[in-house]
Amino acid sequence: MISETTCAQLPKESHTLPPHGVFLAPMAGVNDPVFRRICKRLGADLTYTEMISAKGLSYNNTRTERMLSLDETESPVAVQLFGKDPHTLAEQAQALEASHGADIALIDINMGCPARKIAGKGEGAALMRDPELAAAILRAVVGAVKLPVTVKFRKGYELDADDAVAFAQRAEQCGVAAVAVHGRTAQQFYHGRADRALIGRVRQAVTIPVIASGDVFTPDDIRAYFEEQGADAVMVARGAQGNPWIFSASEPTLEERVRIAWEHTEGLHGCQPQRLASMRKHVSWYFCGVSHAATIRRLANDCVTLLDYQALFEQILAWR
Ligand SMILES: Cc1cc2nc3c(=O)[nH]c(=O)nc-3n(C[C@H](O)[C@H](O)[C@H](O)COP(=O)(O)O)c2cc1C
Numbered sequence: 001m002i003s004e005t006t007c008a009q010l011p012k013e014s015h016t017l018p019p020h021g022v023f024l025a026p027m028a029g030v031n032d033p034v035f036r037r038i039c040k041r042l043g044a045d046l047t048y049t050e051m052i053s054a055k056g057l058s059y060n061n062t063r064t065e066r067m068l069s070l071d072e073t074e075s076p077v078a079v080q081l082f083g084k085d086p087h088t089l090a091e092q093a094q095a096l097e098a099s100h101g102a103d104i105a106l107i108d109i110n111m112g113c114p115a116r117k118i119a120g121k122g123e124g125a126a127l128m129r130d131p132e133l134a135a136a137i138l139r140a141v142v143g144a145v146k147l148p149v150t151v152k153f154r155k156g157y158e159l160d161a162d163d164a165v166a167f168a169q170r171a172e173q174c175g176v177a178a179v180a181v182h183g184r185t186a187q188q189f190y191h192g193r194a195d196r197a198l199i200g201r202v203r204q205a206v207t208i209p210v211i212a213s214g215d216v217f218t219p220d221d222i223r224a225y226f227e228e229q230g231a232d233a234v235m236v237a238r239g240a241q242g243n244p245w246i247f248s249a250s251e252p253t254l255e256e257r258v259r260i261a262w263e264h265t266e267g268l269h270g271c272q273p274q275r276l277a278s279m280r281k282h283v284s285w286y287f288c289g290v291s292h293a294a295t296i297r298r299l300a301n302d303c304v305t306l307l308d309y310q311a312l313f314e315q316i317l318a319w320r
Contacts, residue, residue, distance in 0.1 A: 021045025022222055022247060025213055025235035026080040026108065026152070032275060033071040034267035035282070038260060039240060040074045043247035045233070047074055051110045051124075054083035054092040068100070069271060076105035080152070082113060084123045084133065086140035094144045104147055106177065109137060111153040111167075114186035125186035128157045131170060138174035148177035152213070155198055159187040164198055165205045172206045180211035180235060190238075200229035211235055219249040242285025254290060254320060258313050261286040265309045279309060292319055 024031065024039040026048035036047040049067060056064030070077055079096060083089045093107050111134055113124030120126075127134040134151075142149045151171050156163035168179045181202050183195035194214025203210045209232035212225040217239035225231040236246055244260065245252050252260070264286075265279045283300040287293050296316060303309050 020233050023235045025237035034264050036074050037071040039244045042244045048078040051080045051082045054081045054089045057092045058088050070103050075103040078106050080108040082110035082123050086137045090140040090144035093141045097145045106148040106150050108150045114189050135174050142175040150178045151176050152180035154182045155185045157186045161185050168202045168206050172208050178209040182213040199231050203230040257286050262313050269306045
């Protein structure tokens with residue numbers, strides 16, 4: 001672990017202390033409960049759920065509720081909600097606090113997602129274009145729960161926007177406990193370099209903790225955010241895909257890759273069998289860069305059952 005202050009040291013019942021450490025960033029379609037558990041065990045100080053629709057929760061949508069299934073070993077977890085209606089978000093945050101409060105470290109509001117199906121509806125990153133509504137959402141959620149509320153957003157919306165400093169200051173005034181900032185604009189999606197120095201500028205502009213996100217692929221990237229930009233916490237996103245060892249700054253052996261890939265596959269089959277096909281991409285990531293990687297990727301794409309994956313892992317070990 002890179003940071004000396006970890007969430008594990010924070011008393012669980014205290015909901016006012018700021019978050020510190022190295023976190024698994026929220027990732028839709030990636031952060032299932034088993035992957036979160038693995039990252040936590042390998043050193044992540046905090047893990048985030050996938051983004052969860054407040055509206056979906058309000059309709060008792062089972063698929064949405066499934067995203068909330070928490071692994072007992074990962075508690076407390078950060079739950080990320082998205083939506084654009086202040087009342088629905090506040091109501092669902094309150095319901096979450098009542099049902100899962102002891103297992104939740106914080107509630108994060110997504111104001112950074114650039115995907116058309118989200119931002120096109122005025123949710124996610126689109127809220128950066130409507131700071132009044134964004135502030136109304138944050139005030140409503142902060143007022144509805146005792147849990148710390150944080151907000152994750154981008155450098156801005158338009159390609160060359162630079163709105164994060166003002167947005168962070170406004171969020172602070174709304175009472176959020178911390179801000180998470182990704183140094184790309186929504187129109188950049190995931191392209192180009194993340195603006196690392198933006199984190200330092202936000203850090204200077206607010207008194208609440210700043211969680212850095214953007215181009216974190218190595219322990220050096222993590223260190224740079226802490227040491228050069230004064231970040232209070234750093235999120236690992238794509239850098240953790242297939243590489244939960246980034247949280248322990250270690251290099252896995254092939255056997256270790258197989259062991260973790262199998263734990264992930266078997267665990268997902270146990271708790272969310274309908275999502276087993278999502279292991280195809282995880283398996284490609286776990287074995288990216290090892291010999292036979294292209295063949296493994298091709299074979300993983302044909303895996304359907306747990307036994308298919310097991311046979312593939314045995315084959316990988318046999319190739320040693
Ligand atoms: C597959 C994928 C899914 C993501 N899902 C979410 C999400 O649900 N909520 C969110 O706030 N950010 C999401 N993000 C953004 C990441 O949390 C992170 O801010 C971004 O990838 C920048 O970090 P990186 O350059 O180190 O990958 C997602 C990113 C990826 C690649």
